Amino acid sequence: MSTNPVRAAVYLRISQDREMDGLAIERQREDCLEIVERNGWQLAGEYVDQSKSATDKTKKRPAYDRMVADYEAGRFSAIVCYDLDRLTRQPRQLEDWIDAAEEQRLSLVTVSGEADLASDSGRFFVRVKAAAARGEVERKSERQSRAHLQRAKQGRPPKGVRPLGYNIDGSLVPAEAEAAREIFRLFAIHDGPSIAAIAAGLSGKTGPHIPRSLPHLPKHSRTLAIERNERRAAEGLDPKPVPDDGPWSSSTVLGILRNPRYAGYSVYTDRRAREDNKRRSWHAQIVRGSDGEPVRGLWDPIVDDATWWRVQQRLDAPERITNRKGSTARLHLGSGLYQCGECHVPVRAHGQRYRCPECHLARSRAQIDDWVLRIIRARLGRPDLVDALEPIDQPRITEIAAQIAAHEARIIRAQRDYDQAVIEGFDLKRIRDRERAEIDELTKERLSLMMMRDLGGVVDAVDPVAAFDEADLMIKRRIIDLFCTVFLYRHQRGKKTFNPETVRIVPKGL
Ligand SMILES: [Zn+2]
Incomplete structure (x- = not known):
């Protein structure tokens, strides 16, 4: 009886993670190929990812993804890798491979020989290891939060999106800084222009209440998107969509006026507070030292303290x-x-x-x-x-509203069909669930676009x-x-x- 040889994939990865240093891809490859040969398997393909973390879900590992697709297409039934950490450190993905091994669809072999996935105890060991890895990821993210707060306490510029007028390293973008200064100056004036009038001025509009001293600037979100694409191009990545230029929104101007960074105050927003939607006021974002005094950033302020606080006062004024x-x-x-x-x-x-x-x-x-x-x-x-919220991307908002209306119309039609005994209650429920799920998604997208x-x-x-x-x-x-x-x-x-x-x-x- 002739049997086809087992086809095996070899997965290799060099990671930037410190503990992975020093293990060259060549050595991984040699060891893996030796296992393929020893088992009398046939090499189906080599999948190599470079310098990618196995933990971060957002980081792409193209070779890994290709390997998953090829496995699902039945191109091989064995995987050889150096160790399980290198294959994946996401428990979800590891579970999938363990399941495949358990159902004997897949032979998974590591050079390190850390676990025998053919036995119950071996799989149990690997699952425990995966859970422990997840805990480590969470601790790492906690450490990062503390590191960010530490940075802020030292007055170093926050990482992430750069505000109008500043580079990521805290240095000034002169033309933008000039515009930011003028925004504050105008709003600090007692009975001065409104936020909407300032937004109109930045958008190049003219009118009796619109200040003429503001430069016409592209929307900051557009500038940021263009800069992000420049960085992506330098890394050889495809560009992401850039929003069309349009009028500045009042919310963007308000965000500038509320940002303590412009007065040189160091700021910190707790990541979890952001995720929990428990947004703290701008005042509360100012980082204070052990003496209770605001920490000064190492960057140049664009406005003086008095102007910044006068602006906060005007924004807070009940009347x-x-x-x-x-x-x-x-x-x-x-x-x-x-x-x-x-x-x-x-x-x-x-x-x-x-x-x-x-x-x-x-x-x-x-x-x-x-x-x-x-x-x-x-x-x-x-x-x-x-x-009830003022939109920031009107064309898309309008489109979403139309889509939601279409989904709602389908529910109404299904209800009518049910009333006329054209469809069964089961069908009505199915249609309603499906349409409501679509509406939920669209509503979420709309919320994220809202001012x-x-x-x-x-x-x-x-x-x-x-x-x-x-x-x-x-x-x-x-x-x-x-x-x-x-x-x-x-x-x-x-x-x-x-x-x-x-x-x-x-x-x-x-
Ligand atoms: Zn009255």
Whole structure:
């Protein structure tokens, strides 16, 4: 009886990981080929990855991927590698290979001979080893977070995306730095141009309220994308898409105005806080030394302290829009925010009441606030929350909206078909699940494209209602202001109970 020889793949990798140093690819190859020969196997192919980490899911290992595809296509039934670490250190991938070995579809042999995948105990050993490797990866990421904080405490520039005006190493990009300085100067002016007007100025627009002192710059996201492609080209990688140039968004300008780096303050954002969507305020990102004082960055500030803080003050001013007198009265949820329904002027807090300064309408603060908060919580709990946010990539947003509408139409059609007994309940469920999954994906994409104002991470939180309840007063006020205008009316004389009809809550832009 003649049998076909076993076809074997040889996988080789040189890693930049320190512990892998010194093991040349030639030696790996020789040892692996010797095993192929000793077993009387036929070499199906060599797969070689260079200088790639086996742990990072985001780093591409083209040869490894090709090998997986070839295995799935049935091109070989044995893999020879130097050791399992070199094959993969992702437990998920290792599990797949172990499963294949267990079902005897695959012979997996290592030069190091660390585990016999043909036996239960051998596979158990390898699985334990894989889990331990995963733990090591997590500890490494924890160490990196600490290293970043350490960097920040030393005042070194953060790694990652460079802000307008600075290079990654903290040196200045002169033309951009000039623009950033002008953005701060303009916004620091009492009653100066609005954020939207500054964004319009950077976009090259003109108009009575648009400052002319700003240079017309391409959108920063576009500049960054072009620079990233230059780096990719230098590494011989394919370019990634570059966003079209378009108007600057208010959120980008706000992000600049809120960034403490421009005043030379060292900043740090905890990676996990970012992932948990528990975005901290810009103030909280300023790194402080053991004496509690802000740590100074080693880079040149673009604006002086006084200008930066004046800008923060203007951004924080509760009466930024409704009252320019700079009242220092103690702030309540609705003071300067709710309006008198008769006179359309902002009400003020007066004892336990909100009071109209014109007609002296007075309402119980607690009752009104309870009601407004109820409405806002209901609004935040609605799935179409993102619709209320100003978009940053209008063409794609419009496209997504159309796609979502199409998916919704399919659900409605299926429901109709079910009502008319054209399809079964099972089919209705299947269609609905499928379409809803598509809608969820599109909604997520849309959310990521949406302008995220400094709303304390509330609207992009996993649970916006809970995040809202935890947010400070300023954030709550901004969110109320974002979604609606509140008008107060007189309540009937003698009536003790609260009548919701005496408060009109008008949604904004919905
Ligand atoms: Zn009034």
